[in-house]
Amino acid sequence: MTNPGATSGRGQGGPAALLTVVKLVGERQGLRLWGPLGFELMPGRAVHVQGPNGCGKTTLLRTLAGLRRPALGEVCLPGPCWFIGHATPLAEDLGAFANLRLWLDLAGAAAVADAELHGWLQHWSLPAERPVRQLSAGQRRKLALAPLTLAPRSLWLLDEPFDALDHAGCAWLAQAAAAHLAGGGALLLSSHQALPTGFPPCDAWWLGARGARKAAPAVAEAA
Ligand SMILES: Nc1ncnc2c1ncn2[C@@H]1O[C@H](COP(=O)(O)OP(=O)(O)OP(=O)(O)O)[C@@H](O)[C@H]1O
Numbered sequence: 001m002t003n004p005g006a007t008s009g010r011g012q013g014g015p016a017a018l019l020t021v022v023k024l025v026g027e028r029q030g031l032r033l034w035g036p037l038g039f040e041l042m043p044g045r046a047v048h049v050q051g052p053n054g055c056g057k058t059t060l061l062r063t064l065a066g067l068r069r070p071a072l073g074e075v076c077l078p079g080p081c082w083f084i085g086h087a088t089p090l091a092e093d094l095g096a097f098a099n100l101r102l103w104l105d106l107a108g109a110a111a112v113a114d115a116e117l118h119g120w121l122q123h124w125s126l127p128a129e130r131p132v133r134q135l136s137a138g139q140r141r142k143l144a145l146a147p148l149t150l151a152p153r154s155l156w157l158l159d160e161p162f163d164a165l166d167h168a169g170c171a172w173l174a175q176a177a178a179a180h181l182a183g184g185g186a187l188l189l190s191s192h193q194a195l196p197t198g199f200p201p202c203d204a205w206w207l208g209a210r211g212a213r214k215a216a217p218a219v220a221e222a223a
Pocket of ligand 1: 028029033051052053054055056057058059060
C-alpha cells in the first residue's frame with residue numbers, strides 16, 4: 001500500500017498484504033460510483049476514506065468486506081476481518097451481553113470468556129440485560145465496536161466509527177487503533193469528521209468517480 005491507483009507488484013518474501021484489491025469498480029443501479037481501484041493494504045497501515053454524501057464510501061467498505069458483489073474486479077482477504085458498519089444490526093429485544101455473546105459466537109470467537117464481555121460492559125457502564133433498543137446511539141456504537149479488541153482480527157473496516165461516540169469513546173478507539181497497527185494489523189475507515197486527537201496517522205483518500213486519490217481538503221473538491 002498505499003497507492004490508491006495501482007497494485008504494487010510486491011514480490012515474495014516481504015510481509016503479506018492484509019487486503020488486496022484489483023481493478024475494483026463500484027456501481028449502484030448501473031451508475032459508476034468509484035473505480036477502478038487497485039491497492040494493497042499492508043500490516044501497520046491505515047487509510048481514511050473521505051468523500052461527499054453518496055459518493056460510495058459505505059458501498060466500498062461493504063464490498064471490501066465481501067457483503068456486496070463488485071461490479072468489476074476482485075477483493076482478496078487472506079483472513080477474517082471486522083466490518084463495523086454505521087448501522088450495526090443488533091437483536092433489539094436482547095440485552096447488550098446477549099448481543100455480544102451471540103455476535104462473538106457466530107464469528108468463531110466463542111472462546112472469549114463471559115467475564116471479558118462483562119468487563120467491557122462495565123467499563124462503559126452499559127447495562128448488560130436491558131434490551132438494546134433502549135440504548136442511546138453512543139452506547140450502541142460502543143457495543144458495536146467491542147469485538148475489535150475482545151476478539152482481535154488483523155483487518156478492521158470501519159464505516160463512520162466516530163458517529164455518536166463521546167470523547168472517551170474516541171480516545172479509546174484511537175488507542176485501540178494504535179495498538180492494532182503496532183501489532184501488525186491494518187485498518188480502513190470512512191469518516192466525515194477529522195480524526196480524533198491521538199488517532200494514528202492515516203493515508204487520506206478522496207473517493208470519487210475517477211477512482212481514489214490522495215485527499216485534498218473538502219473545500220477544494222467542492223469548488
Ligand atoms: N440499497 C441501495 N439501492 C440503491 N442505491 C443505493 C442503495 N444504497 C445506497 N445507494 C446509493 O448508492 C450511492 C452510494 O451510497 P453510499 O451509502 O455508499 O454512500 P456514502 O459515501 O457512504 O454516503 P454517506 O456519506 O451519506 O454515508 C448513493 O447514491 C446511494 O443513494
